[in-house]
Amino acid sequence: MKKVVILKSENDNSEVYAALLQKAGFEPVFVPTLDFCFKNLDVLRDRLLSPYKYSGLIFTSPRSITAVRDALGGHRLKDDWKTLENYCxxxxxxxxxxxxxxLDTKGQQSGNASNLADVMKTDLYNKTITLPFLFPCGNLKQDVLQNKLSEYGYSMDCVEVYETVPHKDLERSLVNLFQDGSSPEFLLFFSPSGINYCAAIFERHKFDLSMCRIVAIGPSTKKAVENKGYPVHRTAEKPSPEYVVSALLDS
Structure with missing residues (x-):
């Protein structure tokens, strides 16, 4: 079986990835890459208590969902949010x-923030939208979504609710993977921050990645990998197990 190293944050769908990869004939190895520190939850809580000030909520990461849940402190999200335009x-x-x-959301099939902006533009056509969208986000968010929505005539109230940091065991895990000169067949990167943290370790230990095939999840990650000087073998269009397995099978 070909070894596939999955470099991503820990979350609930790791078992789904493992099952589909094994079924497709791959040996998945998960390396927790990122960790997250939450902040400004009191600010977010105040925003969540005022749905009448917004056109809806936008989620582009699982951490933003966790931040909203934690900000609510065990209370339910106000029902008024359910009547608004919510996207993920x-x-x-x-x-x-x-x-x-x-809460029901739309746009989940978009795959990335840029596509979500286009989905929202189409979905909101002929609707009167004057209030901003509430956008819980991380410290490494890119401006693609905000810029495109601004271009389309919509505004966002961005609340930075988490910071992305390297996982405490990342360096040790990578050293173990590449020990004795061995290297895995595939490396899967799920985010620009993931490749940035890993690249620093690769360079520090002088790991040889020439025998590894790199698969990037989404265009932003692909660009980040290439900016570090590594070739991208395949790109999965969306961050879902099915798209990842499809990209690997095309290799």
């Missing part, structure tokens, strides 16, 4: 929002 990226996030916040 990814089927996993869509399901998590339904389970933890009892």
């Amino acid at each position: 990226v990814g089927e996993t996030s869509h399901d998590l929002i339904q389970r933890s916040l009892e």
Whole structure:
């Protein structure tokens, strides 16, 4: 079986990835890459108590969903949010929002923030939208979504609710993977921050990645990998187990 190293944050869908990869004939190895520190939850709580000030909520990461849940402190999200225009990226996030916040969202099939902006533009056509969208986000957020929505005539109230940091065991895990000169067949990177943290370790230990095939999840991650000087073998269009397995099978 070909070894596939999955470099991503720990979350609930790791078992789904493992099952599909094993079924497709791969040996998945998970390396927790990122960790997150939450902040400004009191600010977010105040925003969540005032749905009448917003056109809806936007989620582009599972951490933003967790931040909303934690900011609520065990209380339910106000029902008024359910009547607004709420959006997310990814089927996993869509399901998590339904389970933890009892909120329906649109746009989950978009795959990335840029596509979500286009989905929103189409969905909101002929609707009167004058209030901003509440956007819980991380410290490494890119401006693609905000810029495109601004271009389309919509505004966002961004609340930075978490910071991304390297996982405490990342360096040790990578050293173990590349010990004795061995290297895995595939490296899967799920975020620009993930490749940035890993690249620093690769360079520090002089790991040889020439025998590894790198698969990037989404265009932003692909660009980040290439900016570090590594070739991208395949790109999965969306951050879902099915798209990842499809990209690997095309290799």
